[in-house]
Amino acid sequence: MGERQIPDQAYYGIQTLRAIENFPISCIKPLPTYIDACILIKKATAIVNGELGCIPPEVGQAIVQATDEVLKGKFRDQFVVDIYQAGAGTSHHMNINEVLANRALEILGDEKGNYKRVSPNDHVNYGQSTNDVIPTAIRIGGLLALSHTLHPSLESAIETLKFKAREFQNVIKSGRTHLQDAVPVRLGENFSAWAQILSEHHDRIYSASGDLMVLGLGGSAVGTGLNTHPQYRARVVRVLSELTSLPLQTAPHLMAAMQSMAPFVNVSGALRNLAQDLVKISHDLRLMDSGPKTGLKEIQLPPVQPGSSIMPGKYNPVMAEMMSMVCFQVMGYDSAIALAAQAGQLELNVMMPLIAYNLIHSIEILGNAVASLSKRSIKGILVKQERCLAYAEGSLALVTALNKHIGYLNAAAVAKESLETGKSLRQIVLDKGLMTDEELSKVLNLEKMSQILNLS
Known part of the structure; x- marks a missing residue:
C-alpha cells in the first residue's frame, strides 16, 4: 500500500498509523485490562515459540522482556487504535505486535523498524492470527x-x-x-x-x-x-x-x-x-x-x-x-x-x-x-x-392479621371505616364487638407480625 512516515517517538508501525487515519470514531482507546490480556498472550506465545525453536531464542527473550515492561505500565500511550475499528480486531492486534517488535529491537540494540531482525508478523505473531488471539484476549x-x-x-x-x-x-x-x-x-x-x-x-x-x-x-x-x-x-x-x-x-x-x-x-x-x-x-x-x-x-x-x-x-x-x-x-x-x-x-x-x-x-x-x-x-x-414505627403502627394493612379472626369482609369494612373516620383499627373492632382487647393485643403485635416464619 506504499510507504508512510512514522513519528520518531512512536513504537507502533504503519498498520497502526493507517488504523489511526481510518478510524477517528470515538476517541476511546483500548481498556488497560484488555491490553494486559493481549500482552499476556504475546508473552506466553513468545516463551513457547522460543522453546520450540520456532523463533530465535534471543528474539523470544527480547519479546518477553518487552511484554514485561508493558505489564509494568510502560508504553501504554502507544496503544492508540479506536475501539470501533477493523473487523475482528486486526488493527488493535497489529498495534500490539508492532509495539512489542519495535521495543524488542531496541532491547537487542537495533533500530525500530528493522523488521528483518524482529518482525511484528513473523516473530511476535508467529503461529497466531487475530482470529484466535482476540477471542482469547476477550476471555x-x-x-x-x-x-x-x-x-x-x-x-x-x-x-x-x-x-x-x-x-x-x-x-x-x-x-x-x-x-x-x-x-x-x-x-x-x-x-x-x-x-x-x-x-x-x-x-x-x-x-x-x-x-x-x-x-x-x-x-x-x-x-x-x-x-x-x-x-x-x-x-x-x-x-x-x-x-x-x-x-x-x-x-x-x-x-x-x-x-x-x-x-x-x-x-x-x-x-x-x-x-x-x-x-x-x-x-x-x-x-x-x-x-x-x-x-x-x-x-x-x-x-x-x-x-x-x-x-x-x-x-x-x-x-x-x-x-x-x-x-x-x-x-x-x-x-x-x-x-x-x-x-x-x-x-x-x-x-x-x-x-x-x-x-x-x-x-x-x-x-x-x-x-x-x-x-x-x-x-x-x-x-x-421512630418514623419507621409510626408508619408501621398507622398502616391500614395491619387489618390483614384480623382476617382469620373476624373474616376478610369484616376486616375490609374495618379498614374502610378507619380510613374514612380516622379512628384506629383497634377502636373500631372493639366498638363493633368483633374481638376483645386481650385478643387484639395478641393479634396486632408488630414484633410477632414482622418476624419471618421459621419452617425448619
Missing part, C-alpha cells in the same frame, strides 16, 4: 476484570449488607406493595434480602465465567492450527495459565471456540441480570431516604456532597443515582453484545472489538460502582426508627 480480559473488580466488590457489598441487616434487625417498618401500605417487616430483613440477592448473582456470574476458561488459542486463522507447531497449542495454554494463575484449558474444538461468541453473551447476560436487581435496590434506597419532610425518610443515606446549586442545605442520593446509570449502561452494552454475537459469518465473527470493549467495560464499571455504593452509601446508612 482473559473478562476473567481478569472479574477477579480484580466485580467479584471482590460484590463480596464486600454482601458483607456490608449483612452487617446492616444485623444492625437493623429490630427496626419495625411498614411493608409496601404497589407503593401502598402492606404488613409490617423488619428493616434488617430488607438488607438481608438484598445480601442474598447479590450473593446469588455472584454465584451466577462465577458459573457463567467458567466458559471463559476454555481457549481457542492455537487455532490460527480458521481453527485448523495452520502454521503452528504440533506442541504449541497445549503448551501455550499451560504457560498462559501459569502467567494468569487461572485454570485455563484448550478447547476441544478450536473452530467452535473461535466462531461462537456464546461464552461472552452468557457472561454479559449474567451481568445484565445483576444490573437489573441493582437498579431495584438503588431505587429502594432512594425511596426510603426520600424527604426529608415530604417523603418517607425511613433511612438517611450519607450526604457525600451538596445536592443543589441553588437550594441551600439540600443533598441527594447521588451514589444510588450513579448506580442506576451504570446499570442502564451495562444493559445497553448487553444488547449490543447480543447483536454483535449473532453477526458472524462462516469462519469468523468480525464484531469482536465491540464485544471486547463492552464486556470488559461492563464488568469494570459494575465492580467500581458496587464498591462505591457499598463504601460511600450503604455502610453509613442511619435509620429513623
